[in-house]
């Protein structure tokens with residue numbers, strides 16, 4: 133089976149490509165390298181440097197390669213950036229995405245797996261969050277993902293596309309060869325590990341007045357390999373719909389720092405600063421719909437997530453260079 137992976141040079145996409153190739157899939161990666169890295173792309177995949185804004189190039193790749201399914205990771209994916217530059221998010225994640233949806237229709241590709249996010253929920257009263265909780269995004273990033281979900285639903289009704297929408301909670305962790313490397317790293321775990329490696333002096337904790345046990349924000353971290361397993365199931369089993377993917381366990385920023393100190397045996401200095409705009413206080417998944425529908429559940433706990441990330445950061449202190 134041949135799969136087109138948009139954003140396959142990025143963090144989650146490159147690990148998905150690695151695992152797809154190991155399982156014997158043929159893979160075409162389509163990525164503009166705005167954030168991803170060519171060295172993150174498995175050499176057994178066909179790599180096309182392109183932007184999903186480029187409708188002609190995208191259509192020519194569909195015509196030449198005839199993929200049977202698409203996994204759509206390509207996106208701008210930072211909550212904080214979206215609070216400064218909403219236009220980037222609506223353009224990249226919504227407007228340009230229309231080219232991809234039209235390509236599915238034109239070339240008769242029915243299957244698309246879409247990377248959505250728990251940011252569609254915003255601040256919620258009920259924890260853990262299941263898929264029936266009302267969606268009220270609190271940042272343009274979450275809104276842009278919700279808009280793409282809605283477009284998928286219309287293409288499903290009108291064109292018979294069979295979408296699977298995965299709302300990931302916080303992806304983290306690494307494989308032996310692939311890990312998280314963003315040019316301007318903003319994510320909590322890689323930043324903590326940069327401090328552990330001595331590349332940064334301290335970790336800033338954004339906010340200590342949240343309505344949580346220790347006052348810092350709580351997230352549900354999910355191992356990237358567990359996320360990828362759900363995508364493989366979506367290629368192998370004909371289910372559709374919207375599914376939360378998380379660990380169903382919340383960890384505060386302080387708890388993540390403490391666990392990282394234990395795992396790395398490094399001191400990891402930390403300081404409190406103000407809240408980051410757009411960040412909800414608590415996001416924790418109820419993933420029982422995914423379990424009931426296609427038998428998915430995460431295998432990795434918080435310690436193994438941080439441990440795998442630590443091994444990768446130690447062996448790749450400059451990431452992909």
Ligand SMILES: NC(=O)c1ccc[n+]([C@@H]2O[C@H](COP(=O)([O-])OP(=O)(O)OC[C@H]3O[C@@H](n4cnc5c(N)ncnc54)[C@H](O)[C@@H]3O)[C@@H](O)[C@H]2O)c1
Nearest residue numbers: 139142143144164166167168183184206207209247300303
């Ligand atoms: N990392 C998380 O915790 C998380 C959580 C929820 C959802 N997601 C979603 O998962 C997906 C992957 O996230 P990630 O953390 O790997 O991000 P990433 O930034 O590492 O990867 C995104 C990739 O898409 C590429 N890209 C961006 N815009 C493009 C365009 N217009 N045309 C072609 N390529 C383009 C980038 O170069 C990059 O390689 C995103 O859609 C993100 O919204 C991520």
Ligand SMILES: O=c1ccn([C@@H]2O[C@H](COP(=O)(O)OP(=O)(O)O[C@H]3O[C@H](CO)[C@@H](O)[C@H](O)[C@H]3O)[C@@H](O)[C@H]2O)c(=O)[nH]1
Nearest residue numbers: 209211249251301302318319320323336337338349385411
């Ligand atoms: O230096 C830092 C970095 C982060 N945080 C906090 O740590 C938590 C996690 O932040 P981060 O790792 O940046 O992830 P999120 O902002 O939660 O966003 C990620 O997780 C979302 C799902 O929750 C995805 O949709 C996004 O694409 C992905 O970037 C948040 O409360 C941040 O305020 C800090 O306190 N200090």
